[in-house]
Structures are given as C-alpha cells and as structure tokens.
Amino acid sequence: xxxxxxxxxxxxxxxxxxxxxxxxxxxxxxxxxxxxxxxxxxxxxxxxxxxxxxxxxxxxxxxxxxxxxxxxxxxxxxxxxxxxxxxxxxxxxxxxxxxxxxxxxxxxxxxxxxxxxxxxxxxxxxxxxxxxxxxxxxxxxxxxxxxxxxxxxxxxxxxxxxxxxxxxxxxxxxxxxxxxxxxxxxxxxxxxxxxxxxxxxxxxxxxxxxxxxxxxxxxxxxxxxxxxxxxxxxxxxxxxxxxxxxxxxxxxxxxxxxxxxxxxxxxxxxxxxxxxxxxxxxxxxxxx
Numbered sequence: 204x205x206x207x208x209x210x211x212x213x214x215x216x217x218x219x220x221x222x223x224x225x226x227x228x229x230x231x232x233x234x235x236x237x238x239x240x241x242x243x244x245x246x247x248x249x250x251x252x253x254x255x256x257x258x259x260x261x262x263x264x265x266x267x268x269x270x271x272x273x274x275x276x277x278x279x280x281x282x283x284x285x286x287x288x289x290x291x292x293x294x295x296x297x298x299x300x301x302x303x304x305x306x307x308x309x310x311x312x313x314x315x316x317x318x319x320x321x322x323x324x325x326x327x328x329x330x331x332x333x334x335x336x337x338x339x340x341x342x343x344x345x346x347x348x349x350x351x352x353x354x355x356x357x358x359x360x361x362x363x364x365x366x367x368x369x370x371x372x373x374x375x376x377x378x379x380x381x382x383x384x385x386x387x388x389x390x391x392x393x394x395x396x397x398x399x400x401x402x403x404x405x406x407x408x409x410x411x412x413x414x415x416x417x418x419x420x421x422x423x424x425x426x427x428x429x430x431x432x433x434x435x436x437x438x439x440x441x442x443x444x445x446x447x448x449x450x451x452x453x454x455x456x457x458x459x460x461x462x463x464x465x466x467x468x469x470x471x472x473x474x475x476x477x478x479x480x481x482x483x484x485x486x487x488x489x490x491x
Contacts (some may be wrong), residue, residue, distance in 0.1 A: 237470075238470045241262065243274065251264075268281055274384075274464070274466030309468070313466070318462055320449075321460075322338075325338065325444040335444065336441070342379070353372045353374050355369065376431055385486060387399070391474055392474035394435070398431050
C-alpha cells in the first residue's frame with residue numbers, strides 16, 4: 204500500500220512558529236523507511252489507525268483500554284492497566300510490519316508504571332514453540348535487563364538453546380524512570396541490537412549474565428555477554444506472529460502486560476542512525 208497521509212504535519216503556532224513536536228512528527232512521517240506511526244490521537248470504530256505508514260494497520264482494543272488526554276505527541280495516549288488490556292493486529296493483516304529487511308527500529312513514547320512490560324512488536328512466546336520476531340520491552344529481569352529498555356530479536360522463534368527463554372536482547376545501560384514520559388527504542392542492523400533511552404545509546408561492558416549458570420559444561424558459572432550493543436548476526440525470522448502492543452502471548456495466555464500509558468509508536472524497516480535517534484527517539488520539549 205502507499206503512504207498514508209499524515210494529519211499532524213508541521214503547522215504554525217499562534218506565534219507563526221512551528222513547534223518542536225510538529226517538526227519531530229513531520230520528520231518521522233516523511234522518513235522513507237517508516238512502516239507505521241501511531242500517535243493515538245483518535246480511536247475510530249475500527250480501532251486505532253496509524254497516522255502515517257505503508258498500510259492500514261488498525262490496532263484493535265483487547266480488554267479495558269482508556270483513551271487518556273495526556274501524551275507528548277498528540278496530547279493523547281492509550282492507558283493500559285497492566286492486567287488484561289492490550290492492542291492487537293493479526294499477522295495476516297500485518298503487511299510490511301512483518302519485517303523482511305533484517306533491519307528494524309521501534310520507537311515508543313511511554314509513561315511506565317513498573318513491572319515487565321511489552322511495548323510493541325511481533326513477539327509470541329508460545330504458539331508452535333514460539334513465534335518470536337522482534338519486540339520492544341521495558342524491564343526484562345531475566346538475563347540482566349531489569350528496569351531497562353530491551354530490544355529483542357529472534358530468527359527461529361523459540362527460546363535460545365539451551366536456555367528456557369530467549370536471551371537475545373539488548374538492554375540499555377540507563378534505567379527507565381517510572382511515572383514519567385520517556386522515549387524507549389531499539390535498532391537492529393542485521394548484526395547488532397542497540398537499546399536507547401531518550402535518544403541516547405550507552406554501551407555496557409561485558410558482564411556475567413544472571414540465570415545462565417549450569418546450562419553449559421564449558422561455562423558452568425554462566426555466560427558473559429555485552430548487553431548493549433548485543434551481537435546477533437542471524438536476522439529476523441518471519442514466524443507469523445501477530446503485531447501486538449502492551450502484551451505478548453505466553454504459555455499461560457497473554458502476559459507481560461504493560462502498565463501505564465503509551466503515547467506513540469513508530470516502526471521502521473531499517474536501523475536508524477545514532478544522529479536520527481538523537482532527533483526522533485526523544486520526548487519533544489513542550490513550548491512555553
């Protein structure tokens with residue numbers, strides 16, 4: 204499908220100037236590699252339609268979804284209760300969100316209230332042994348990602364052998380603050396996953412990964428990895444996962460529910476550069 208026209212392109216303010224928010228949104232909307240951008244300004248009878256992108260990717264409400272007049276982009280956001288609410292788009296309707304380039308960027312503007320929370324992506328940890336593809340999380344305590352921005356990539360869809368879960372994610376060095384609007388994001392360029400907080404990438408030193416002891420005979424105390432950037436040269440699998448916001452499917456049903464507000468999501472089929480992330484993956488300043 205063609206590009207959907209944006210309804211939030213840069214417009215003059217009452218003083219004849221263009222706001223920082225409009226400039227940031229305009230750059231996101233016109234980006235050649237944008238797949239979809241939701242600013243959650245309005246929910247239609249069909250669901251949450253993207254403001255711009257390469258398809259009519261309508262996110263459907265599941266559970267109790269609040270439309271909150273609070274957000275850094277459109278002034279609105281979706282409120283998720285952390286228990287049962289999430290948004291979903293079936294795989295068969297996901298089009299270019301089923302990334303085929305082995306390169307991806309996911310950016311989201313969130314006000315997180317704590318706990319392991321899935322933000323957005325195509326990530327299913329149960330069906331057929333797992334249909335993991337790519338996903339943005341806040342706080343993955345297993346494998347050294349607690350309270351951090353985590354970008355997950357999977358080629359085969361299942362857990363990382365010999366471990367019970369997928370270990371293949373980057374985790375920001377910075378901690379994500381609670382109850383505050385921030386921008387969480389990750390990029391994947393086919394070789395490295397990088398996690399960002401408010402447009403900033405900070406490298407982590409190689410470290411012993413928790414909960415990996417006892418799985419490998421040659422490394423009985425556990426494995427040592429660098430979590431940011433995270434080396435993953437295997438690419439993104441096309442594993443037929445639904446695109447979801449706010450939760451993923453686990454063995455027990457939907458889980459990893461995000462608690463808080465999500466005020467915007469942008470998905471690109473390329474790894475944005477550090478300079479682009481510094482401009483686009485930030486909370487725009489509020490005009491005085």
